[in-house]
Amino acid sequence: MFHIPRQRALLQSLALCLLLATVTAPAVAQLQIKNEDVSIRFGVEGQFWADWTRDASAAAAGTQGYQQNFYLRRARLIIGGEIGKDISFFIDTDSPNLGKTPKSATTGFMLQDAFLEWKPRKVFQVDGGLFLVPFSRNAMQSTLTYYTLDLNSLTTVNNSSTQSAALRDLGLQARGFLFRDRLLYRVAALQGERDANARNSLRTAAYLQYDFFDTETGYTLAGTALGKQKILAVDVGVDSQGSYRGFSANVAMDQPVRGGDEIGGQFQFYHYDGRRKFAAIVDQNDWFVEGAYYLHRAKIQPFAKYDTQNFVAAANAVKDCRRVGGGLNYYIHGQNLKWTVQAMRAMPFHGSTIRPGNEFTMQMQLYYY
Numbered sequence: 001m002f003h004i005p006r007q008r009a010l011l012q013s014l015a016l017c018l019l020l021a022t023v024t025a026p027a028v029a030q031l032q033i034k035n036e037d038v039s040i041r042f043g044v045e046g047q048f049w050a051d052w053t054r055d056a057s058a059a060a061a062g063t064q065g066y067q068q069n070f071y072l073r074r075a076r077l078i079i080g081g082e083i084g085k086d087i088s089f090f091i092d093t094d095s096p097n098l099g100k101t102p103k104s105a106t107t108g109f110m111l112q113d114a115f116l117e118w119k120p121r122k123v124f125q126v127d128g129g130l131f132l133v134p135f136s137r138n139a140m141q142s143t144l145t146y147y148t149l150d151l152n153s154l155t156t157v158n159n160s161s162t163q164s165a166a167l168r169d170l171g172l173q174a175r176g177f178l179f180r181d182r183l184l185y186r187v188a189a190l191q192g193e194r195d196a197n198a199r200n201s202l203r204t205a206a207y208l209q210y211d212f213f214d215t216e217t218g219y220t221l222a223g224t225a226l227g228k229q230k231i232l233a234v235d236v237g238v239d240s241q242g243s244y245r246g247f248s249a250n251v252a253m254d255q256p257v258r259g260g261d262e263i264g265g266q267f268q269f270y271h272y273d274g275r276r277k278f279a280a281i282v283d284q285n286d287w288f289v290e291g292a293y294y295l296h297r298a299k300i301q302p303f304a305k306y307d308t309q310n311f312v313a314a315a316n317a318v319k320d321c322r323r324v325g326g327g328l329n330y331y332i333h334g335q336n337l338k339w340t341v342q343a344m345r346a347m348p349f350h351g352s353t354i355r356p357g358n359e360f361t362m363q364m365q366l367y368y369y
Contacts, residue, residue, distance in 0.1 A: 031368075032081075043078035043369025045144070055346075055357040066358075071099035073150070074143060076112065078369050086119045090219060096166065112166060113219075122181070127173040130165070134175070134186035134207035135239040136248035137221055138268050139167045144335045144367055145223035147264055147292040148305050149327060149342040154270055154286040158239060158246050161278035162203060163193045169203065181215040184208070192241040193278075201242055209235035225254040226334060227262040227296055242277035246270070265291030273312075282319075283312040292329070301329040320349040325359075338365045 032041045052066040075098055080090045092113040115129030132140050138155045159167060171190035177183065185208050192203025209216075212232040216222055222231060231254040239246035252266040267289045274281030288307030295301070304326040311319055327342030339362070346357040 037084055038081065040079065040081035041369065043080075044367070045074060045076040045078065045369070046366045047073040047075075047143075048364045049073045050362045051359065052361075053357070053359045055359075067101075069100050071097055073097060073363070080369075088117045088119065090115060090117075094166070110165070113168060121176070123176040123178055125175050127175065128171075130168050130170050131173060131188075132167055132220070133162075133164060133169050133190065133205050133239065134173065134188050135205050135237040135246060136207075136268065136270065137209070137233070137235050137237075137250040137252060137266065140207075140221050141223045142220040144365065145225070147224050147266070147290050147301075147303050148325070149340050149361055149363055152268065152288045152290075152305070152307055153323075154288055154307055154309060155268075157270065157272050157284075157286070158244075158278075158281060161193065161244075161274060161280050162239075162241065163191070171203070177215070177217060181217055182211045184211070184216065203239070203241040205237070205239045207235065207237040209233055222252075222254065224264050224292060224294060224301065224329075225262065226294055226301075226331065227256045227260045229254055230256055243275035244273070244277040244281065245275070246272050260296035262294040262296075263291075264294070265289070282316055284316075285310050285312065294329075299331045301331070303327055303329065317349075322347050322349065335365070336367050339363065340365070 031043070032039055034040070049069070049071055051069045051071070053069075054066045073096065075095045077093045078091070080088070082088045090113055091111070093109065094112040095109045111130060113129075113131055115127050115131045117125055117127045119125045134140065135158075136155060138151055141151065143151075156167065158164070162169070169188075169190040169192065171188050173186060173188035175184070175186040178185075185206075187206045188204065190203040190205060194200065209221075210233065213230040216231070216233070221233075222229065225231060231252060233250075233252045235248075235250050235252075237246075237248040239248075247270070249269045250266055254262055254264040256262055268287060270286045271284070272281050272286070273283040275283075286307070286309045288305065290303065290305035292301050292303035304324075306322070306324050308322040309320060311317055323344055323346045325342055325344035327340060330339045332338060341362050342360070344359040344361075348356065
C-alpha cells in the first residue's frame with residue numbers, strides 16, 4: 001500500500017469526480033492508445049456513499065443517534081493493455097473510504113491491482129504482482145456487479161491477519177481454462193503475513209470453478225449480468241499459511257427470463273480457522289445467501305441478503321450473529337451509472353453479547369473502461 005499526502009489525495013479525487021461526470025452516457029468508444037504491438041486502455045470507477053450507521057458497539061454503550069458519513073467508497077483510475085500477442089498488464093489505483101469518519105485504516109492513495117500476465121496458452125497463464133487472492137467467488141467478483149451494495153463482510157474475515165491489501169496479495173499465480181473454457185483453475189503462491197526476518201512459510205491459495213453455461217474468462221467474475229448472460233457456476237477454494245486454513249464453496253446463478261429480465265443470486269460458504277498461526281481468526285463456519293430480480297424495462301433490481309457467522313467453540317457462541325438486508329438498484333445506463341439503496345440490520349442469536357445494529361446506505365456508481 002502506498003500513501004500520499006492528504007491534500008494531494010483530495011485533489012486527485014476531485015479530478016476523478018470531474019472525469020466521472022463526463023461519462024454518464026453509455027460508453028460508445030474505448031479511450032486507448034494503440035500501435036502495431038502495444039495497446040493501452042484507460043478507465044475510471046467511482047462509488048459515492050451516503051451512510052447512516054448505528055453499530056453494535058454504539059447500541060451496547062447506549063449511544064443515541066447514528067454515525068453519518070458522505071464519502072468515496074471507491075475512487076479508482078484504471079490502466080490496462082497488451083504488449084504483443086501474449087503479454088498483458090493491469091493497474092488499478094484507489095483512494096478507498098475517502099472522507100469517512102472515523103478514518104479507515106485502508107484510507108489513502110494506494111495500488112489496488114498491479115500485475116503482468118503471460119499467456120502462452122489458454123490452459124496455462126502466469127500472473128505476477130499484486131492481484132486478488134484466488135480463494136472465493138465473492139472475493140473475486142467485480143465491484144461493479146454485486147447483486148447488493150457491496151461484498152459481504154464474511155468475505156474479509158481473513159483479510160487483516162494475512163496482511164492482504166483489500167483482498168489482494170503479492171505473488172505468482174498460474175491460471176487457465178479447460179473443457180471449452182468451462183473449467184477454471186487458479187493456484188497462487190503469495191507473501192501473506194511476514195515475520196521479522198521473512199523466513200516463515202509463504203501463503204498458498206487455490207480456486208476451482210465449473211461453468212455449466214456461459215463461461216467467465218476475465219480477471220474478475222460476474223455478479224449480476226443484467227439479463228445478458230446465462231450463468232450457473234459451482235466452485236471451491238482453499239487458503240492457507242502455516243497452520244491457518246480457510247475453505248470456501250459457492251453456487252452462483254444468473255438466469256435470463258422474460259426477454260431481458262434476470263433472476264440472479266448466490267450461496268457462499270466459508271470455514272475459517274486461524275489455529276496457532278492467526279489467533280484473531282477464530283474457528284468458525286459462515287455463510288450468506290443473496291438474490292435479486294432485474295426488470296429490464298423499468299431498469300430496477302430489488303435484492304435481498306442474509307448472512308450468519310457461527311463460531312465453533314461453545315465459549316465463542318456469544319459472538320454468533322446474523323444480518324438481514326435488502327434494497328434496490330436503479331440502472332440509468334447499466335453499470336456506467338446506477339443508484340443503489342440498501343438497509344441492513346444485525347441480529348444477534350439468543351444469548352449473544354452483540355447488540356442489534358442498523359445501517360442505511362445510498363450509493364451513486366459511475367464507471368468507464
